[in-house]
Amino acid sequence: MSHLLEVRNLGKTYRSRKGWPWTPKSVAIEPLSFTLEAGEILAVMGETGSGKSTLAQIIGGVDTATSGEILLNGQKLHSNNYPQLCNNIRMIFQDSENSLNAHLNIGKQLEEPLLFNTQLTAAERQERVNLTLQRVGMLREHWEFYPHMLSSGQKQRVCIARAIILEPQIVVADEALVALDPSIRAQIINLMLDLQKDMGISYILVTHSPQIVKHIADKILILYRGKMIAFDKTDIVLEDTQQTYVQQLLHEHLKQNIQYNSDRSAKIAD
Amino acid sequence: MPHVNLYHHDETPSPLKLVWKSFRSRFLSMAALYVLLAMILVVLLSPLLTPFNTSTQFSDAIALPPSWVESGNMNYLFGTDDLGRDMLSRLLIGGLYSLGLPILMVAVSSIIGMSIGALAGIDRTIKYQSLSRLFDTLLSIPSFLMALIIIAILGTGFNNVAFAITLSLIPQFIFVTRNAVHEEWHKDYVTASRLNGCSKAYLLYRVILPNVTPTLVMQLTVSLSVAIMDIAALSFLGLGIQAPTPEWGSMLARSLDEVYLSPWSMVLPGITLFITIMSINIVGDSLRRALKERVNS
Numbered sequence: 001m002s003h004l005l006e007v008r009n010l011g012k013t014y015r016s017r018k019g020w021p022w023t024p025k026s027v028a029i030e031p032l033s034f035t036l037e038a039g040e041i042l043a044v045m046g047e048t049g050s051g052k053s054t055l056a057q058i059i060g061g062v063d064t065a066t067s068g069e070i071l072l073n074g075q076k077l078h079s080n081n082y083p084q085l086c087n088n089i090r091m092i093f094q095d096s097e098n099s100l101n102a103h104l105n106i107g108k109q110l111e112e113p114l115l116f117n118t119q120l121t122a123a124e125r126q127e128r129v130n131l132t133l134q135r136v137g138m139l140r141e142h143w144e145f146y147p148h149m150l151s152s153g154q155k156q157r158v159c160i161a162r163a164i165i166l167e168p169q170i171v172v173a174d175e176a177l178v179a180l181d182p183s184i185r186a187q188i189i190n191l192m193l194d195l196q197k198d199m200g201i202s203y204i205l206v207t208h209s210p211q212i213v214k215h216i217a218d219k220i221l222i223l224y225r226g227k228m229i230a231f232d233k234t235d236i237v238l239e240d241t242q243q244t245y246v247q248q249l250l251h252e253h254l255k256q257n258i259q260y261n262s263d264r265s266a267k268i269a270d
Numbered sequence: 271m272p273h274v275n276l277y278h279h280d281e282t283p284s285p286l287k288l289v290w291k292s293f294r295s296r297f298l299s300m301a302a303l304y305v306l307l308a309m310i311l312v313v314l315l316s317p318l319l320t321p322f323n324t325s326t327q328f329s330d331a332i333a334l335p336p337s338w339v340e341s342g343n344m345n346y347l348f349g350t351d352d353l354g355r356d357m358l359s360r361l362l363i364g365g366l367y368s369l370g371l372p373i374l375m376v377a378v379s380s381i382i383g384m385s386i387g388a389l390a391g392i393d394r395t396i397k398y399q400s401l402s403r404l405f406d407t408l409l410s411i412p413s414f415l416m417a418l419i420i421i422a423i424l425g426t427g428f429n430n431v432a433f434a435i436t437l438s439l440i441p442q443f444i445f446v447t448r449n450a451v452h453e454e455w456h457k458d459y460v461t462a463s464r465l466n467g468c469s470k471a472y473l474l475y476r477v478i479l480p481n482v483t484p485t486l487v488m489q490l491t492v493s494l495s496v497a498i499m500d501i502a503a504l505s506f507l508g509l510g511i512q513a514p515t516p517e518w519g520s521m522l523a524r525s526l527d528e529v530y531l532s533p534w535s536m537v538l539p540g541i542t543l544f545i546t547i548m549s550i551n552i553v554g555d556s557l558r559r560a561l562k563e564r565v566n567s
Contacts (some may be wrong), residue, residue: 062461082467091465103285103480113466144282162462235320 003061003072005036005170012054012066024052028054032228034221038169039196040236041176041203043213043234045249053094053174055223056206060091060172068157072169087117090163092173096155100147101188106133106158107143113166128165135198136191153184157191164195177212189216212252214238222246285564289484292560299556302549309546310373311367320359321347324516328354332530351521351535352528360516361542367511368518369546372497375436380490383443388474390444391451402448405441413438414500421509431510435500439493446489450482484561491554495547502543518543 011031015023029051036042036057046052057063059070061079070077072088079085093099102111110129114120120128130140136157147155156176175194177185193216195201207213213220213234220237222230222245230237230246240246283291292300292509302439312319328346332354342349348357390479408416413435420434454460455478461478502519504510511517513524518539523538 002339060463082465086465086467091462093458095458099462101459101463101477101481104476105282105284112468116467116469116472144560146282146284148285149282162466 002071003035004038004040004073006033006071006074007035007059007072008033008069010055010058010065010070011039012058012063013066027226029065029223029226030228032231033068034228034231035218036170036202036204039200039202040218041196041205041216042219042221043217044204044206044221044223045208045210045213046246047249049225050223051226052206052223056091056172056174056204059170059204060089060174061085062091083117086113086168087166088168089170089172090166090168092156092159092163092171092176094143094175094178096152096159096176099159100155102147104146105143106145106147106150110158110162110165113162115166117166130160132165135195137187145245153180153187156180156184156188160188160191160195164199164201168201169198170204172206174206175208176205177207177209185212192216213250220250222249286480286483288564289557289560292563293556296556296558296559298552299560302552302556304551305545306549309365309369309549312362314413316362318363320356320362321345322356322359323507324355324359324363326355327515328356330354333528333535336534336538348538349532349534352532355367357468357535357538358442360521361518361538364516364518364521364539365542367505368498368502368543371432372435372494372501375432375497375501376439376490376493379436379439380443380486380493383440384447384486386440387444387447388451390448392455392470392474392478402444405444408441409445412498414503417500417504418509421504424507428511428515431501435504437463437496438500441496442493443489446485450485451478454478454481484557486555488557488561491550491557495550495554498543498547498550549557 009031012028013025014028015025031053044052044055054063058065058079061082064079072084072137076083077084077089078237081265083225100106107126107129110132111125114125114128118125126143129143133140133142138154138157138161142150142154142158147158150158159176160171171192177188180188192203196203205212205217217234219232219252220230220234221228222237224245230240232240237246238250305309328350330348331343331350334350334354336348336357337344337347337351339349344355348361350356351360386398386402386405390398411419416438417431417434420437424430424434439543451474460473460477463473468477489525500523501510501517505517506517506523508520508523511520514519521539522536522543523537525532529536
């Protein structure tokens with residue numbers, strides 16, 4: 001049986017703009033392989049510059065890999081084959097502010113993927129947009145709204161609506177939760193989990209936050225300077241004590257808490 | 271269930287409408303816009319409005335002062351020049367050459383410049399890049415000087431001047447459009463639309479164009495005032511539209527000889543030129559201010 005998503009020896013090297021033809025290329029991602037099953041949530045973690053965003057962008061189709069291949073249900077995925085790509089893999093960007101067109105209203109922006117990937121009539125498209133808006137907890141009246149009239153949480157919901165409107169199999173979220181405040185972040189996570197339950201979407205989450213990962217991820221992939229140093233089920237990675245870096249990344253917040261608590265108790269003792 | 275409108279329906283202004291709103295709220299900008307629109311209307315209707323033929327010489331009314339001066343005549347509202355030609359008719363028809371022609375030239379050069387610029391902005395292939403860079407080198411020469419060079423090669427005359435100024439305006443349009451489009455191209459919302467599977471034409475017209483419209487409109491106003499100045503200056507130097515044709519710049523040049531005897535023949539075309547260019551500049555400036563306000567709010 002083939003996996004939903006299989007990444008084989010995916011690598012990315014690039015040459016900086018200022019570089020000469022003979023300067024060695026920088027390596028963004030060293031060849032890595034992993035698989036994702038239907039309905040799973042994969043968390044990609046790593047420090048800044050570890051290549052996790054690049055990985056997300058390659059899978060989401062924004063960037064192209066320099067080596068390796070991505071298989072979707074056993075079929076090879078071509079990065080410039082947009083119909084194949086956007087019917088199956090959708091992307092949520094880091095900055096919802098900039099990923100919405102300021103000069104088009106929400107309805108038109110949500111209609112866009114339908115316009116180019118389906119044969120729906122105008123009325124059907126409108127119905128689908130309304131349904132999707134309601135699905136992410138917004139109203140059909142938001143069709144008329146422009147992005148500047150929405151709050152950041154609502155914008156993020158619109159971005160999620162845009163990602164799920166074609167009912168894809170995989171949604172790639174590139175740090176989609178960073179800019180939100182905790183309560184809205186919780187709402188959005190719950191929304192994403194609900195949608196996963198309803199539609200069987202798999203998520204690839206790029207994130208910094210170990211709490212979220214522990215809470216929702218089925219698998220964890222950890223990148224360190226472009227190298228994949230860990231990839232397994234969440235509980236296995238969490239209990240892996242061999243690699244200090246993995247422990248640091250996943251349990252740092254606990255240490256901070258302990259530090260904070262001990263500081264406080266020390267203060268109280270004073 | 272019938273869809274009953276129970277609540278007051280707030281309008282949802284698009285960002286472009288917001289710019290227009292803040293533009294409209296300033297008295298000066300609206301005044302300039304109305305003056306400009308009135309000018310354009312008068313120029314378009316000038317063949318119908320002129321009381322006399324522009325080349326008819328009234329031998330009984332040579333160098334007649336404007337009608338509001340005591341020695342003036344109501345038949346000749348703005349007086350006559352040293353050959354006895356009606357100033358009002360000459361100013362009105364002159365507008366066709368001094369304002370109408372620049373509008374036409376800007377329209378042509380903007381269509382050419384914006385299409386090359388847009389293609390160069392989204393298509394990074396060598397073909398469009400080299401074309402737009404070629405025009406970029408022309409930017410180092412001031413547009414007036416370039417028009418002069420083209421006229422030096424082609425010779426003076428109505429067609430050559432129109433051609434020269436049109437050509438000299440193109441590089442600016444290419445530069446501005448390419449930079450604006452290229453800047454937008456790398457923003458997330460364009461990437462998102464690209465991932466939606468949009469065609470390139472849709473990306474350009476529906477996604478990017480609304481976002482660069484204000485920049486382009488601003489460039490249009492700048493180019494229009496440059497074109498008016500250029501054609502007036504060239505005609506003033508005797509290189510542009512030739513003498514019997516009533517062009518504001520050539521009228522100014524002609525009036526130099528008798529400025530002490532009939533100052534109105536210099537002041538009137540000068541004031542018209544001044545009002546036209548000033549209203550265009552104010553409109554462009556207010557537009558920039560309105561845009562800034564929207565970005566800041």
